[in-house]
Amino acid sequence: MPNLSTKWLKKSPWIYHVGTGGCNNCDIEILDCLTPRFDVERFGIKLVVSPRHADVLLVSGPVSYHIKSRLQEVYRQVPKPCVVACLGACACSMGIFKDAYSVAGPVDKVIKEIDPNAIFVYVPGCPPKPETMIMGLVKALQKI
Amino acid sequence: MDNLFLYVIAFLIFPGFLFTSSFGLIVSWIDRKVSALIQWRVGPPFFQPFYDLLKLWHKELIIPATAKKNGFILAPLLGISSVTLLATILGIINLNPEYQFIGDIIVILYLMIIPPLSIVWGGFTSGNPFGALGASREIKLMMGYELPFILAIVTVFFKVGSISLGEIIQYQHVHGVMLNLPSMIVAFIVSILCLQAKLAQVPFDISEAECEIMEGPFIEYSGPLLAVYKLMQSMLQVVFPWFLISIFWGGTSFQGWGILWAVLKYIFIITLVILIKNTNPRIRIDQAVKFFWGWVTLVALIAMILMFMGY
Ligand code: SF4
Numbered sequence: 001m002p003n004l005s006t007k008w009l010k011k012s013p014w015i016y017h018v019g020t021g022g023c024n025n026c027d028i029e030i031l032d033c034l035t036p037r038f039d040v041e042r043f044g045i046k047l048v049v050s051p052r053h054a055d056v057l058l059v060s061g062p063v064s065y066h067i068k069s070r071l072q073e074v075y076r077q078v079p080k081p082c083v084v085a086c087l088g089a090c091a092c093s094m095g096i097f098k099d100a101y102s103v104a105g106p107v108d109k110v111i112k113e114i115d116p117n118a119i120f121v122y123v124p125g126c127p128p129k130p131e132t133m134i135m136g137l138v139k140a141l142q143k144i
Numbered sequence: 145m146d147n148l149f150l151y152v153i154a155f156l157i158f159p160g161f162l163f164t165s166s167f168g169l170i171v172s173w174i175d176r177k178v179s180a181l182i183q184w185r186v187g188p189p190f191f192q193p194f195y196d197l198l199k200l201w202h203k204e205l206i207i208p209a210t211a212k213k214n215g216f217i218l219a220p221l222l223g224i225s226s227v228t229l230l231a232t233i234l235g236i237i238n239l240n241p242e243y244q245f246i247g248d249i250i251v252i253l254y255l256m257i258i259p260p261l262s263i264v265w266g267g268f269t270s271g272n273p274f275g276a277l278g279a280s281r282e283i284k285l286m287m288g289y290e291l292p293f294i295l296a297i298v299t300v301f302f303k304v305g306s307i308s309l310g311e312i313i314q315y316q317h318v319h320g321v322m323l324n325l326p327s328m329i330v331a332f333i334v335s336i337l338c339l340q341a342k343l344a345q346v347p348f349d350i351s352e353a354e355c356e357i358m359e360g361p362f363i364e365y366s367g368p369l370l371a372v373y374k375l376m377q378s379m380l381q382v383v384f385p386w387f388l389i390s391i392f393w394g395g396t397s398f399q400g401w402g403i404l405w406a407v408l409k410y411i412f413i414i415t416l417v418i419l420i421k422n423t424n425p426r427i428r429i430d431q432a433v434k435f436f437w438g439w440v441t442l443v444a445l446i447a448m449i450l451m452f453m454g455y
C-alpha cells in the first residue's frame with residue numbers, strides 16, 4: 001500500500017506552510033513560486049490552508065521554543081504519508097540563529113522527537129531561490 | 145426486473161456516477177487551466193484532478209476526537225449519492241422526455257439542496273469552530289440564493305403550465321427554446337448568478353473562504369472523505385449547468401449533432417462561470433444576502449412580470 005500512495009503523492013503534493021520563527025524572507029520567496037514566472041501548479045503543487053489536506057509540510061525558520069510544541073502538533077495533524085520540507089538555512093541547520101538563546105533546534109530534530117521515521121527534504125539557501133525550491137521539492141519527491 | 149437492471153446501470157454508469165464524475169473532473173481541469181491562462185500561468189497537466197483524487201484516496205483518514213463520528217462520515221456520502229441521483233434523473237429525462245413522473249422538477253429542486261446541506265452537516269459535525277462558522281455561512285447563503293432561484297424557475301413553470309421537466313423540454317421542442325423570449329433571458333441571468341453561488345465559486349465562496357476561515361466546513365476532512373467532497377463538487381459543476389440547459393435552453397439530445405450542440409451549450413455556461421470567478425473578489429456574507437434578496441430578487445420579479453405581460 002505505501003508504494004501506491006507515494007506514487008500519487010509525487011504527482012500532486014499539496015503544501016501547508018508553517019512559519020517557525022524565521023526572518024520572513026523565506027516565506028516571501030514561497031509566494032514567488034506561485035507567480036506566473038515560476039507557477040508551481042505545473043507540477044500539481046498547491047498551497048492548502050489546513051494541515052489536514054497537506055502532503056508536504058513546508059517549514060521555514062529555526063524552531064523557537066514557543067513554536068516547538070505547535071510544530072509538533074501540526075505534524076501530528078497531517079495525514080500520513082507526508083513529507084517535511086525544511087526550507088532555508090535556518091530550518092536545515094538553524095543558520096544564523098545557531099546557539100541563540102531562544103531556539104529549540106533545527107526542524108528535523110524537533111520532528112524526530114515525535115516521529116523517528118519522518119521523511120525530510122532539505123532546501124538550503126538564505127533564502128533559497130524559487131528555482132532551487134522547486135528543484136529541491138521535485139527531486140526529493142522523485143526519490144521517495 | 146429488466147427495468148431495475150437498467151436503472152442500476154443508469155445510476156452507476158451513464159448518466160449517473162461514472163459519466164458525471166469523469167466529466168466533472170475534466171471540467172475541473174478546464175476550470176484550473178483557464179484560470180491559469182487568465183493569470184498568465186501555464187496551469188496543471190490534464191490528469192491533475194485525477195492524480196489529486198487518487199492521492200487523497202490513498203491517504204490516511206483522520207477523524208478528530210471532537211467530531212461526531214457518524215455524521216462526519218455520512219455527510220460526504222449523502223452529498224455524493226444525492227448528486228448521482230440528480231444526474232441520473234436529469235439524464236434519463238433528457239434522453240427520453242416522454243419518461244417523467246409528476247412533479248419531478250420539485251424532486252430535482254430538493255435534491256439540489258442536499259449537497260449544500262451535506263456540507264453544512266459535515267461542517268457542524270467536524271467539531272471545529274471554523275467548520276461551524278463556514279457551515280453557518282453556507283446556510284445563510286442558501287437562504288439568500290434559493291429565493292431568486294426558485295422565482296426564476298417558477299417563471300418557466302407558469303410559461304409552460306407544467307411542473308414536469310419532460311414537458312418543459314417537449315414544450316421547447318415545439319415552441320422553440322425558452323431563451324428566445326426576453327423575460328426568459330432575464331430569468332436565465334438570475335439563475336446564472338444563483339448558479340455561481342450554488343457552485344461556491346469565487347464571489348460567493350464565502351463558506352469556504354480559504355484565507356479567512358480555512359476552507360470552513362472542509363477544514364477537518366482528510367484523505368478519502370475529502371476526496372468524496374472534491375468529487376461531489378466537480379460533479380455539481382456538471383449537474384447544475386445541465387439543469388439550467390434543460391430548463392431554459394431546450395435540453396440536450398444525444399443523437400447526431402445534438403451531442404456537439406449540447407457540449408457547446410455546456411461550455412458556454414461553464415465559461416461564464418469561470419470568467420465571473422476570475423474577475424471578481426469575494427464578498428462578505430451580509431453583502432451576498434443583501435445582493436440576492438435585493439437586486440437579484442427584484443430582477444427575478446421583473447422577469448416574472450415580463451412573462452405575464454407576454455414577452
Ligand atoms: S534561511 Fe535566511 S532568509 Fe530564510 S528565514 Fe532563515 S535567515 Fe531568513
